[in-house]
Amino acid sequence: MSLSPIDITIFLLSISVILFFARGFGELLRYFKQPIVIGEIIAGIILGPTVLGTLFPGTFNSLFNQSEVVVIALNGITLLGVVMLLLISGIEIDLSLVLRQSKAAAIISLLGIIFPFGIGFFSAYLFPQYLGLTNYNLRLVYALFVGTALSITALPVVARTLMDLQIFKSEIGYLIMAAAMFNDLIGWIIFSIVLGMIGQNPEHSISLSSLIIVILGFILFVLLFVRKFINFAIPFLQKRFTFPGGVLNFIFVLGFLGAAFTEYIGVHAIFGVFIVGIAIGDSVHLKEETREIIYQFVTNIFAPLFFVSIGLRINFIENFDLNLVIIFLVLAFAGKVIGCSIGAYLGGLNKNDSLVIGFGMNSRGAMEIVLGTLAYQYGLINEKVFVAIVIMALITSISSAPIMSYFLKKAKTKLRFDMLLKNETIIFTKATSKSEIINELCTNVANFYKLNFNTVYNEVIKREAVISTGLEKHLAIPHARIDIKEPIVSVAIQPKGIEWNSLDNLPAKFIVLLLTPVDKPEIQLKLLSDIAKKFNDVRIIEDIISSKDSREFISKVKQLY
Template sequence: MMGEFFRQFKIPLVVGELFAGILLGPTFLGKYFPEISAFFFSKEGNVPIAINGLTSLSVIMLLFVAGMEVDLSIIRKQGSTALKTSVLGLILPFGLGYLIAFYFTPLFGNSNYSDRNVFSLFIGTAMAVSALPIIARTLMDLGIFKTRIGMIIIAAAMFDDIIGWILFSTIIGMINEQSESNTLLTFGLTVLYAIGMLTIGRILINKSLPWAKRNFSWPGGFLSISLGIAFLGAAFTESIGIHAIFGAFIAGIAFGDSVHLQEKTREIVNQFVTSIFAPLFFISIGFKVDFLLNFNLQVVSIVLVLAIICKIAGAGLGALWGGLSNRESLAVGFGMNARGAMEIILALLALQAKLIGEELFVAIVIMAVVTSVMAGPMLSWLLKVKPFNQAV
């Protein structure tokens, strides 16, 4: 309901869902009405276990759906401009994020980071990711989704997604495996899984879908198959030491790439996950920390400024290098700057892994919200286009 309320003001649903979580969590209900909060959301017994389980399932499914939105052919077709946008849009935020976090670690809050290198790698990754659904929606709003510039942004964001999750999975692996050889092994396995799933796995899924279409009920059976693939991918990667989310994400790409997957089927899988599990997940974010208590203006400002400048500069320079005009390049930079749900998922997983503290978690969530909300107006201003619903 809160999401729907925010949507009326053209604010992304996810912001409303986060806000609902903040109201119901320790920030408001827990602080001012602790008895009611304890009655509904007990912190003892099976409730926290159930909530954690639900969060894990939600993240796996959200990443599977995010993977389904990645279209490898768009990446291949957009050629060098998209690749340059994506590569610089990754390298610059990642590099600067890493260096600043490594040399100025205290700027990021009062947490006691056990491994500065791993922490800095995470900051680099957090600065580098983009949120494809928010970007796609913004481009649609402005009516530039199908234009050259729209497709470049989409392709670059898709590529960023793949590399971003490879990086993050490796970092999560590094938390458990401290020796260098194991880190390399984790990275190697991550890349190997991605290649295997996107080639052999993708072909197998594509070949088996017509059979499933004939023999399974629709949409129930098909939904089971798609989520089965997601959980199998997640379980497999978890078993070889890579985080489950990566398995689900890559499985989503392989599944979404099938020529036998129809729009209606995609929609059903998407709606099932985004209407039921996404709200639960984003509300649960508000339960994790006290947002007011952990609001540190310095950390929020640094994360926000660093994220915005690095991403706009990186993706913008990449687009410029790819041959776009100054204004178009800046627009690409702002388009790629939206972080949305992906950044929030990344932050939550890092918090769970004790890689970041609560102050930094709050700062990253705020950064994700701000960058998502500002993408539309900035793109509209730079490209001088009116949003879809305002078109004359």
């Protein structure tokens, strides 16, 4: 079977139309501060049987359905698009960040998988008739699929949302990213097993237990050995081959080989390329410029072809089931928000920040749509379930940013001392003088927050010269207003005490450096009042300064709130 000149013309015309509409609607959604991927899916719905196929069926069939070879070619290029999309999703995962997760991030990751997976699995297994299952022989596999689809967080959507809200590099931002990365990794492992249970490659099928062993062996081989090989090969290629062509060729060859292997053993190609992507992204030698080239190439050309193709497959109006959509939305919000919020709260965050993390992790987007597409292609779900999953993914992605923004604004109105504490800015000092300890505190915040030391130190000393900041009961709060956007705190603990010319003549053992924005004097007053009220008892301060490390210190402070 070969392409005739008219087939080639239709194929190229179809690609052009898809890319044009994808970019147009993507930019329109970006204007309204929504993820571009949502615009690309809407473009597909408009070009597909839902709109174009209903209003102009002849045009729709001529472009996308008339020629069998053109349909095959379009399916091939959209498969390439989703494989490349999972490659860059893997590259975006910072393996070191996942491995060194803090206690809070680990708990968020764990409960962010257990809760939604459990709710989805048991709902689908116990009440399959309400979740659209028609083939009861696939009851277990379907329940596993629903649990997995509700568990995975869309990493690209999350990262974009955090950047838009300007909290990507904040403590909450790092917690969400680390937890989302771990969610993606575990979710894809589970889904790869689900695909194996469906048995889509009978010529090379193996038993489920053997499949699990092969999958785990593949992961270990890639992350232990291939990762080291990549780390050695990339600087060699960058030095000996043309840049960036040599490295790009190497990355895509490895990715496609990983995809081919997992497709061969009965698991979809996307799992293999995803794991290889993680190994590639972990290389310290991979230049940011190379990452950006791959990202732009895939997200602007190949990924849009896949997301638009979603709308080309199904009539969304004919297959819209309101009850099914509501059920999936309730399960999605309840499982993810509750699970991640409880995880964040158990990890030591306050209720408001826990809800920020819960809704931040609730973004589904591209990854759920990829899962739904594969499940639909393999006959595991029908059209109505697929439409419900796509709508669920879109609504959770669209709602994430405004809900997070609401709770972030709420947190700012309830600004408290304990919210500003970080392990890295707590010092257990042996300093013997006021000037020495102020120097240590200023050095600490200057290094951690990338501030100018002289500016910070001079402003603090200038304020200290006006009147001593030593209060009562071993508490001192040196402070200043400088050119920053958010308040900063650093704490020094000196159990023996330092002379600070305090109001009650007691030495300062608990010293808090408070820096606030120069244009927001009300924040300084509010935080000074908050600290003074919470630490107005000698017994409280003695208990606080007896902490063995920064984690214990923060835990004790949070208990006061």
